[in-house]
Amino acid sequence: MDVxxxxxxxxxxxxxxxxxxxxLMAAGIGIATTPLASSLAQAAADDQGTFFTWGGYDIPxxxxxxxxxxxxxxxxxxxxxxxxxxxxxxxxxxxDVSHPCNAGIPRWIASGLFQPIDTSRLSNWSDVxxxxxxxxxxxxxxxxxxxxxxxxxTSITYRTDLFELEGEESxxxxxxxxxxxxxxxxxxxxxxxxxxxxxxxxxxxxxxTPEAFEKIAAAMRAQRPLIRVYTDDTxxxxxxxxxxEMVAAMTWxxxxxxxxxxxxxxxxATPKExxxxxxxxxxxxxxxxxxxxxxDIIDSLLSVESGKYMIxxxxxxxxxxxxxxxxxEETLVGLGLSKTPTDILAAGHxxxxxxxxxxxxxxxxxxxxxxxx
Amino acid sequence: MMLQKSETLRAYSLLSPTLIIMAIGILVPFGIxxxxxxxxxxxxxxxxxxxxxxxxxxxxxxxxxxxxxRSLWMSGMATVTTVLLCYPMAYFVAFHVHRNKMLxxxxxxxxxxxxxxxxxxxxxxxxxxxxxxxxxxxxxGLIEKPLEFLLYSQAAVIITLAHAWAAFAILPMYVSxxxxxxxxxxAATDLGDGPVMRFLxxxxxxxxxxxxxxxLLIFIPTTGDYITPALLGGPDGVMIGNLIQKQFGAVNNxxxxxxxxxxxxxxxxxxTLVFLFATNFVRKRIS
Numbered sequence: 001m002d003v004x005x006x007x008x009x010x011x012x013x014x015x016x017x018x019x020x021x022x023x024l025m026a027a028g029i030g031i032a033t034t035p036l037a038s039s040l041a042q043a044a045a046d047d048q049g050t051f052f053t054w055g056g057y058d059i060p061x062x063x064x065x066x067x068x069x070x071x072x073x074x075x076x077x078x079x080x081x082x083x084x085x086x087x088x089x090x091x092x093x094x095x096d097v098s099h100p101c102n103a104g105i106p107r108w109i110a111s112g113l114f115q116p117i118d119t120s121r122l123s124n125w126s127d128v129x130x131x132x133x134x135x136x137x138x139x140x141x142x143x144x145x146x147x148x149x150x151x152x153x154t155s156i157t158y159r160t161d162l163f164e165l166e167g168e169e170s171x172x173x174x175x176x177x178x179x180x181x182x183x184x185x186x187x188x189x190x191x192x193x194x195x196x197x198x199x200x201x202x203x204x205x206x207x208x209t210p211e212a213f214e215k216i217a218a219a220m221r222a223q224r225p226l227i228r229v230y231t232d233d234t235x236x237x238x239x240x241x242x243x244x245e246m247v248a249a250m251t252w253x254x255x256x257x258x259x260x261x262x263x264x265x266x267x268x269a270t271p272k273e274x275x276x277x278x279x280x281x282x283x284x285x286x287x288x289x290x291x292x293x294x295x296d297i298i299d300s301l302l303s304v305e306s307g308k309y310m311i312x313x314x315x316x317x318x319x320x321x322x323x324x325x326x327x328x329e330e331t332l333v334g335l336g337l338s339k340t341p342t343d344i345l346a347a348g349h350x351x352x353x354x355x356x357x358x359x360x361x362x363x364x365x366x367x368x369x370x371x372x373x
Numbered sequence: 374m375m376l377q378k379s380e381t382l383r384a385y386s387l388l389s390p391t392l393i394i395m396a397i398g399i400l401v402p403f404g405i406x407x408x409x410x411x412x413x414x415x416x417x418x419x420x421x422x423x424x425x426x427x428x429x430x431x432x433x434x435x436x437x438x439x440x441x442x443r444s445l446w447m448s449g450m451a452t453v454t455t456v457l458l459c460y461p462m463a464y465f466v467a468f469h470v471h472r473n474k475m476l477x478x479x480x481x482x483x484x485x486x487x488x489x490x491x492x493x494x495x496x497x498x499x500x501x502x503x504x505x506x507x508x509x510x511x512x513x514g515l516i517e518k519p520l521e522f523l524l525y526s527q528a529a530v531i532i533t534l535a536h537a538w539a540a541f542a543i544l545p546m547y548v549s550x551x552x553x554x555x556x557x558x559x560a561a562t563d564l565g566d567g568p569v570m571r572f573l574x575x576x577x578x579x580x581x582x583x584x585x586x587x588x589l590l591i592f593i594p595t596t597g598d599y600i601t602p603a604l605l606g607g608p609d610g611v612m613i614g615n616l617i618q619k620q621f622g623a624v625n626n627x628x629x630x631x632x633x634x635x636x637x638x639x640x641x642x643x644x645t646l647v648f649l650f651a652t653n654f655v656r657k658r659i660s
Binding site: 081083084087088090110111181188189224227228229230240243244245355356357359360363364367368370371372373 | 414416417434435436439440501502503519521525607608609611616619621622623624625626
């Protein structure tokens, strides 16, 4: 049965009804059996745990130990912001492990969607830097819910050859009228709003006051006409910085590290007002279908090998203290990191967990501002 | 009587798979949407006391009305562009292609065999700062700096929508043009009409049903489009679909999202009705 022949006959109106029904039947059987064949082939992959994470963590380099044990990588699902991830899981999406940050911990636990971590099942737990898991709200009845994994900063990556610096590095760089239309920003309020607070001079502890809302909103409104694009996709920002479409953008450590490795002249700024600092980590879903794999995912991410990759290639801090041993102090300072994360975290502005009402109010307002209102 | 009854029964039993899918897939979610739009979000949960607060907020805060207007305008522009560009194509195949018509139709729909998302991304590559158009213009020396308005603008969204939905315009217009009885055209020529008058008095009125269905097929889905403005729109190209998505995502206000979705649906329904009445009126006048 030749498809082209049939199409030709159909065009000329010569195809008999019987022939047409026959080919419909063939197509129907084909379509009906295709998912069967592929679902048989995928059965093996279904046994793997699912890691619901930010884009960029879905790479084999972070899952060496996991792959050795299971023969393949875990399944991945990615999100652009952790609020979006929480909403999806509240809507019924079940994964094994997800990846929230310190500001979300109490609300994530309060959602009742997660289970405490049995640290005795993690071979690397004893090497985890304690300051990173002793976070506000992380322990309930003496059990931690979040296993810290990465920490770092939200700051400004700028082109040293295109951005003419006036005085010190500062958050004013992202409010610089000279570069109107050539500045970029992360779209998620979880980063941008807090950076706006630093720029507006609002203390992190005062962020839930009407005056803070007013001040930060004013700052964000002033910045909006200067911004070329708000995006949660770091690749978009990196490509724009590489091509010169943007001269400066709000990013995390990894964007600057990746661009430097590509030979683009950029710097990850140390703003005089301080950068935004954060710790992110791993939580296990209460209905995790592959609990053993979930623990293997976490253990693999906490391993020294993953840590070396995180520090060397992404420029993030890692939770495993031994991962830092491979680097000398000078390299770490150059990356804006240190073996004692508390120094770095305290030098910047550390996010403070807020209520769900605050998150909703802030995000609704920030969406309006981004749309130009 | 008996026969009639069994006829209706047969019709319904033939329809029943579709009816069941309609009920489960459309009516039930629509009902949930309506009910939810009268709720209030409280933290992680809902306050289920019915209230019209969401609708009040949607009319009071300027952002909602402005984004709705912008979406209707952008989608309207995309629809007009698509129909104007595709009509000549459909006309050509219907009247001037005599062999391998099917092949032509297949060729015209060929670009639509790739995923919608990939096509949107492809436009990002074409329109981008160091994209195809800018590189070409810079290479031949027409411009010195890349044109920035190409990407992250309303124009970028309209261009992409017009391309992405072209197949939905060509096919219905082709069908209605193909159906036109050629002897009518001969008669018009015999009675002294030139090519232009013949087109205006015979071809255009008779192909209007195709144009109408093409217009509706494009206008209705593009008004709520989400991915194209999200990737290509930039801050000024945001549409109502993006705002609705945010309500179910980061903003975490599902009842407000439901309210906006219903308002969008009502607006589209109203515009569609006005459009249908208007074209019917015009059709009666010219024929």
